[in-house]
Amino acid sequence: xxxxxxxxxxxxxxxxxTLIASPILAMENEDESTEAEYIDNENxxxxxxxxxxxxxxxxxxxxxxxxxxxxxxxxxxxxxxxxSLDYDTCxxxxxSGKECHDALVKYVAEGAMFKANYNFYLKRxxxxxxxxxxxxxx
Numbered sequence: 001x002x003x004x005x006x007x008x009x010x011x012x013x014x015x016x017x018t019l020i021a022s023p024i025l026a027m028e029n030e031d032e033s034t035e036a037e038y039i040d041n042e043n044x045x046x047x048x049x050x051x052x053x054x055x056x057x058x059x060x061x062x063x064x065x066x067x068x069x070x071x072x073x074x075x076x077x078x079x080x081x082x083x084s085l086d087y088d089t090c091x092x093x094x095x096s097g098k099e100c101h102d103a104l105v106k107y108v109a110e111g112a113m114f115k116a117n118y119n120f121y122l123k124r125x126x127x128x129x130x131x132x133x134x135x136x137x138x
Contacts, residue, residue, distance in 0.1 A: 059104070061100075062100035062101075067092060070088070070092040070093065073085070073086075074093060074128065075108070077124070079108065079121060085128065085136070087136050091136065093129060102126075102129075105121065105122060105125035109121040109122060109125075
């Protein structure tokens with residue numbers, strides 16, 4: 001039974017990471033100077049209703065602000081059963097900014113595997129960000 005849960009969790013984790021990484025990695029590599037001109041305050045939606053309204057360059061930029069290990073920890077905390085956070089993880093999460101954090105959480109939460117509990121995952125994302133600010137950053 002425990003082995004079955006571990007295998008199920010590993011498959012779920014792999015699928016979640018694939019959902020996050022595939023579209024981001026599939027985007028064309030652009031010259032960074034061109035990307036910097038493309039992503040500016042004029043081109044960003046102030047408060048997008050869904051991640052489909054977020055510019056692909058903005059989402060890619062956000063994903064690049066955190067390391068893979070931090071991304072895995074954040075994913076496991078929000079979408080899995082991870083219960084603990086650490087200073088390094090929180091530093092990267094808060095360093096990327098609330099808008100980036102929210103955009104990435106929305107992007108994953110809108111996926112087929114998580115959409116049924118969309119609001120729950122958004123709240124978990126907010127909780128994670130607030131814990132990081134209150135405990136590790138302030």
